[in-house]
Amino acid sequence: MTHLRKKTLLLATLGLALTTTFGARAQTSPYAGEQQRAIKALDMREVAALRQGQGLGYAKAAELNGYPGPMHTLELAEPLQLSTEQRAATQRLMAEHKARARELGEAVVQAEAELDKLFAERQATPANVREATQRVASLQAQLRAEHLNTHLAQTALMSPAQALRYTDLRGYAAHTPAAPAEPGGRGSDRKHRH
Numbered sequence: 001m002t003h004l005r006k007k008t009l010l011l012a013t014l015g016l017a018l019t020t021t022f023g024a025r026a027q028t029s030p031y032a033g034e035q036q037r038a039i040k041a042l043d044m045r046e047v048a049a050l051r052q053g054q055g056l057g058y059a060k061a062a063e064l065n066g067y068p069g070p071m072h073t074l075e076l077a078e079p080l081q082l083s084t085e086q087r088a089a090t091q092r093l094m095a096e097h098k099a100r101a102r103e104l105g106e107a108v109v110q111a112e113a114e115l116d117k118l119f120a121e122r123q124a125t126p127a128n129v130r131e132a133t134q135r136v137a138s139l140q141a142q143l144r145a146e147h148l149n150t151h152l153a154q155t156a157l158m159s160p161a162q163a164l165r166y167t168d169l170r171g172y173a174a175h176t177p178a179a180p181a182e183p184g185g186r187g188s189d190r191k192h193r194h
């Protein structure tokens with residue numbers, strides 16, 4: 001083999017080795033590192049939020065369509081001019097909601113842990129995966145409904161003007177439909193008074 005041919009072959013081999021090395025690094029999964037999680041589908045922040053009864057965006061459909069939530073209503077009590085009765089009712093609603101949301105959140109965490117365990121212990125089958133995922137989905141649906149229904153209950157405690165003011169104070173009034181009047185709620189009877 002000539003000297004030039006040896007150099008060409010060496011450079012080609014080196015180039016292939018470098019391409020393979022850097023190509024492998026470029027294909028690292030975005031999941032890399034997540035295999036260390038106790039529950040692979042949930043990071044620590046999500047687990048903590050579920051256990052604390054936080055929203056995780058479950059109530060966006062309500063919040064961004066003009067249905068106030070109790071936590072932010074209490075934070076905005078002064079500019080919303082909540083009455084003493086409204087504050088007390090909102091505080092009760094928030095306490096009841098948090099208790100239910102924490103309970104459901106813990107159940108979601110446990111259901112995700114059971115699903116993860118099926119795979120970690122190599123016990124996953126189509127039947128038990130279907131059952132486990134249906135359990136997770138059912139609990140997530142219950143938790144989301146809890147958050148959304150709490151917004152409905154909070155809206156019923158407020159006048160339409162307060163609900164509109166809330167959306168303005170939260171920064172999305174320009175994109176929110178008019179505040180709903182709850183049938184039989186505080187908003188509906190105030191709207192029609194003469």
